[in-house]
Every structure is written in structure tokens, then in C-alpha cells.
Amino acid sequence: MPAARTAPLLRRDASALYDAATAFIRIYQFRDRDQALRFGLTVIQAYTLDLLISAGGQSLTGLARTLRLDKSTMSRVISGMARRALVDWSRPEHDRRAKQIVASAEGKRRYRRLRQAIVRDNARLLLSYSPAARRAAITLLRQLVQRAEGAPPA
Amino acid sequence: MPAARTAPLLRRDASALYDAATAFIRIYQFRDRDQALRFGLTVIQAYTLDLLISAGGQSLTGLARTLRLDKSTMSRVISGMARRALVDWSRPEHDRRAKQIVASAEGKRRYRRLRQAIVRDNARLLLSYSPAARRAAITLLRQLVQRAEGAPPA
DNA sequence: TTGCTTAGTTGTCAATGCCAACTATTTTCC
DNA sequence: GGAAAATAGTTGGCATTGACAACTAAGCAA
Numbered sequence: 359m360p361a362a363r364t365a366p367l368l369r370r371d372a373s374a375l376y377d378a379a380t381a382f383i384r385i386y387q388f389r390d391r392d393q394a395l396r397f398g399l400t401v402i403q404a405y406t407l408d409l410l411i412s413a414g415g416q417s418l419t420g421l422a423r424t425l426r427l428d429k430s431t432m433s434r435v436i437s438g439m440a441r442r443a444l445v446d447w448s449r450p451e452h453d454r455r456a457k458q459i460v461a462s463a464e465g466k467r468r469y470r471r472l473r474q475a476i477v478r479d480n481a482r483l484l485l486s487y488s489p490a491a492r493r494a495a496i497t498l499l500r501q502l503v504q505r506a507e508g509a510p511p512a
Numbered sequence: 513m514p515a516a517r518t519a520p521l522l523r524r525d526a527s528a529l530y531d532a533a534t535a536f537i538r539i540y541q542f543r544d545r546d547q548a549l550r551f552g553l554t555v556i557q558a559y560t561l562d563l564l565i566s567a568g569g570q571s572l573t574g575l576a577r578t579l580r581l582d583k584s585t586m587s588r589v590i591s592g593m594a595r596r597a598l599v600d601w602s603r604p605e606h607d608r609r610a611k612q613i614v615a616s617a618e619g620k621r622r623y624r625r626l627r628q629a630i631v632r633d634n635a636r637l638l639l640s641y642s643p644a645a646r647r648a649a650i651t652l653l654r655q656l657v658q659r660a661e662g663a664p665p666a
Numbered sequence: 667t668t669g670c671t672t673a674g675t676t677g678t679c680a681a682t683g684c685c686a687a688c689t690a691t692t693t694t695c696c
Numbered sequence: 697g698g699a700a701a702a703t704a705g706t707t708g709g710c711a712t713t714g715a716c717a718a719c720t721a722a723g724c725a726a
Binding site: 684 | 697698699700701702703704705706707708709710711712713714715716717718719720721722723724725726
């Protein structure tokens with residue numbers, strides 16, 4: 359039984375998706391980085407705060423796994439954030455090796471402001487879409503994320 | 513005249529777009545990085561090769577401008593790529609300061625393979641979409657890129 | 667010619683990222 | 697209980713990325 363050759367049309371669309379996704383990532387990444395810097399955060403610090411705020415206290419290893427960073431990198435990121443008073447941490451009772459890391463008031467404040475700035479920016483981008491088109495765009499991005507998560511790269 | 517307050521619905525969608533775009537960027541970025549590493553390239557090297565192949569020879573400053581990197585960073589990136597024989601360069605006749613940088617045969621080969629791998633991956637993701645839905649997804653990403661490019665962040 | 671601009675390189679500093687070695691704790695298992 | 701294995705974090709080393717400033721060399725303009 360011959361392996362099904364990828365249909366030409368599908369292949370063309372997959373190729374176009376690559377180009378579009380690459381362009382999308384570059385643009386939004388730079389925008390987010392610039393905005394984050396304006397609020398005294400790096401992109402990784404913003405991701406970390408996002409996680410800490412939405413999921414509550416986390417261990418260093420847990421953060422590293424979610425953010426797909428090496429635990430050594432995560433350790434240094436958290437060090438830096440603690441030095442800048444963006445996070446607090448404590449030793450949980452049940453495991454004296456671990457760190458229980460939470461966003462500090464200052465960390466929450468900065469993240470909230472950053473998010474507001476980006477959301478305002480997004481609102482400008484979405485202004486000329488109809489409400490239905492806006493919802494479609496968001497649904498679509500979510501779908502692509504879901505599928506990529508479900509089907510890890512080879 | 514009071515500044516128009518952003519409509520609540522628009523604001524909610526803009527917020528959802530932020531979350532969806534962030535998730536999208538993280539997933540695709542990691543996937544692309546892992547794939548690139550598999551072919552002995554970094555993400556920036558892949559972007560650089562993409563540019564060099566699609567746009568022909570480029571100056572260092574031109575590359576830096578397009579990729580939004582500092583010229584010092586670009587200089588070191590190109591140094592590394594030249595060391596690994598991914599690019600070639602020469603001095604143009606009319607300006608003996610400048611570098612005319614092109615992708616080498618090896619650079620083209622690696623980029624082609626990387627692109628094929630990612631496109632294959634994308635094809636898997638798109639398999640369950642109808643052709644119309646696929647096209648819609650691509651069009652939508654392109655639109656978001658266009659708008660973000662047209663409306664720089666504040 | 668003199669001075670201004672442009673192209674690229676190099677130095678410094680900090681952050682990111684990977685791997686490996688290390689300490690300290692907890693868990694497993696005999 | 698106690699030795700061995702697993703786990704949580706830290707630190708050191710190395711390379712890359714990225715910002716900024718100082719520098720060389722070449723082109724351009726007055």
C-alpha cells in the first residue's frame with residue numbers, strides 16, 4: 359500500500375500557512391517585546407507573571423515545564439525577578455527543597471498595565487472587523503493552537 | 513467631546529485575542545526552534561536564509577533593518593553563518609565598505625529541508641480543515657499581520 | 667580639502683538557553 | 697531503619713542574542 363502523497367492543494371496551503379505564521383509571530387513578538395520593555399519587563403518575565411497570576415503559586419520546576427525552559431534558566435529568571443521584587447517565594451511545609459513562587463503586588467501591577475496596553479493595541483487592530491469576524495479570528499487562532507498542541511512535531 | 517470609551521465587547525475580544533495570539537506564538541515558536549535545531553540552524557539563521565533566498569543578495573544593514581536586529585547583532589550572526597558556510601559574501605564594486613551577502617548552496621539546502629519539515633507538519637494540522645477553511649485561516653493571519661504592520665504600537 | 671554620513675566591526679554588559687555537576691531533601695524499597 | 701534512587705534547585709561553563717557606544721574605513725557634499 360503506497361503512502362498517500364500529500365495533495366498538492368493541501369501542500370500549497372501548508373506552505374502559505376508557514377509564511378503567514380512566521381510573519382505573524384515576528385510582528386506580534388516584536389510588538390510584545392517593545393511593550394514589555396516599556397513596562398520594565400522582559401517577554402519571559404511577562405509570561406511568567408501571566409502564569410503565576412492565572413494559575414496561582416507554582417514551583418520552579420512547574421514553571422519551567424510549562425514555559426518549556428531549562429530549570430537552570432528558570433532558576434535564573436526567578437532570581438532576577440525576585441531581585442526586582444516582581445515575585446515572592448517561600449518554602450512549602452511539605453517539601454523543604456521546593457520553592458513556592460507567587461507574583462508580588464508590584465509584579466501584578468506591572469503585568470496588568472502591560473496587558474492593558476497590548477489589549478488596547480489589539481482593540482485598534484480589531485476595530486474594522488465585524489464582531490462576527492473578530493470572534494472567527496480568535497476561534498481560529500485557538501484551533502490552530504489546539505491542533506499544534508495535540509500533534510507534537512514528529 | 514468625551515473620548516469614545518472602548519466598547520465592552522470589543523475590549524473582551526481584544527483581550528481574548530491577546531491570549532490566543534500569545535498561545536499561538538509560544539507553540540509555533542517552540543516548534544520552529546526545535547525543527548530548526550534539528551537541521552543545524554537557529555531561528556534567526558533560518559529567517560536570514562529565508563530573506564536571502566527570497567530577496568536575493570542583501571547588505572548587512574538591509575538584513576538588520578528587515579529582521580529588526582541591531583547591526584552589531586546582525587554582524588555577528590552573519591559571521592557565525594559564514595563560519596558555518598551557510599552564506600557567502602563579497603564586496604560590491606561600487607561600495608568597498610559594504611557586504612553583499614548571499615545564501616550558499618549549503619545554506620539553501622538546509623533551509624529547504626527545514627521548510628519542508630515544517631510544511632509537512634502544517635499539512636498535518638490542516639488535514640481536518642476543509643479547503644475553504646484552510647484558505648480562510650491563511651487569509652486571516654495575513655490580515656492580522658497587515659493591520660499590525662500598518663498600525664505600529666503607539 | 668574638510669567635514670558629514672554610512673557600512674561594518676569590536677568591546678562591554680546583561681539575558682537567554684543548554685548541559686553537566688553539585689547540594690539538599692524526599693521517596694522507595696529491601 | 698537505612699541505603700539507594702529520585703527530585704528540587706543552584707551554580708559553572710559555553711554559545712547566542714540583543715542594546716549601546718566607540719571605532720575604522722569608505723563614500724559624499726560643501
